[in-house]
């Protein structure tokens with residue numbers, strides 16, 4: 001039985017985008033499922049477009065998604081000697097040849113072919129010349145002239161390409177550097193890749209790559225081309241549709257497991273199950289269940305999954321990610337409630353960790369009550385609020401039950417519905433009108449801070465000490 005070896009081979013010319021992450025996930029899942037090996041290969045030979053920042057963004061994205069690789073990262077730019085070696089072998093064995101055709105000649109050829117409405121392609125002049133020319137040259141692969149390249153795409157089914165359609169691909173430029181399709185082939189061969197899972201924008205490269213592999217005496221791997229991801233408007237997903245970079249999803253407050261679960265289902269299914277743990281994904285994932293049709297990105301579903309994982313995920317893990325957001329907002333969480341408790345209280349009412357962080361400042365920092373908010377502290381409420389403060393100050397145990405009891409009985413004494421009292425209290429202790437249930441909110445803020453905030457309310461209301469505030473306006 002062959003041991004499965006998959007690879008994710010991004011070109012570091014931008015961030016790690018959603019489509020790339022999905023490809024990486026499928027490669028990773030298949031390797032994990034089969035107890036095979038998952039390899040990360042950075043295809044950085046395009047020196048003009050590759051940047052160290054993109055390499056870092058890919059590594060950080062993989063790391064955040066927890067898609068660990070067993071081998072790599074390998075960098076193609078560090079393998080130039082190996083590519084040169086293979087090119088020399090191919091020249092030697094006659095599966096490649098030097099082409100001395102000038103730019104001008106190729107340009108002319110192209111124009112003529114276009115004028116005849118033919119597909120522009122190299123005419124094989126140097127292939128047939130048989131003698132060394134002069135000056136600079138490129139190296140071309142001797143593509144078979146006849147026959148058909150066929151392969152069973154693991155997603156698309158059987159595909160066939162006529163060799164007559166494929167011209168002699170340049171494998172080394174005039175400066176000796178190898179070209180893209182060639183480096184992929186050498187690497188897939190050297191790295192013993194058994195399954196190439198990648199975006200279907202590479203389908204047309206596949207027959208060329210298979211031909212080169214065969215010329216090298218290698219057995220081509222199995223190919224699985226995954227359909228693209230569309231935006232809500234049916235067009236290929238791009239920046240226009242919003243976030244496409246994996247790390248941007250992090251910034252926006254998504255949990256990695258929500259994104260992974262979402263990406264797994266975007267283009268693959270297992271019955272109509274929507275929520276999968278990682279171990280379920282590993283168990284159920286199979287290449288043959290990848291959909292043939294392109295999938296449309298649906299932000300609402302991602303949000304729904306995110307909330308699910310915020311509510312049900314391992315609290316320590318969610319807290320780690322939440323801490324990252326709090327730090328980004330400059331909120332020092334060392335002094336205040338446990339993050340896991342805040343998450344428990346907030347998960348139900350927030351969609352993302354960023355939103356949760358934005359709405360959790362008051363647990364850790366002093367609040368500012370705007371004048372508009374202060375208008376909720378109507379004169380008839382002041383005595384109740386002041387009594388509440390006094391009674392809260394006497395509490396020896398600060399629990400949801402004890403706080404609730406004080407709130408309820410104080411409201412009752414003043415002939416108020418609990419909600420009537422709760423809202424101004426909420427404003428006083430959080431600075432706003434939205435928070436988890438008031439008793440939970442107060443417990444989390446802590447007794448000392450709650451009393452301080454209610455105390456500030458008194459001074460703002462220009463109240464004398466004690467509870468007899470009747471008649472005093474704000």
Ligand code: GLU
Pocket residue numbers: 008009010011043184197198199202
């Ligand atoms: N480097 C290619 C890309 O980023 C992928 C090549 C491959 O998977 O064969 O699109």
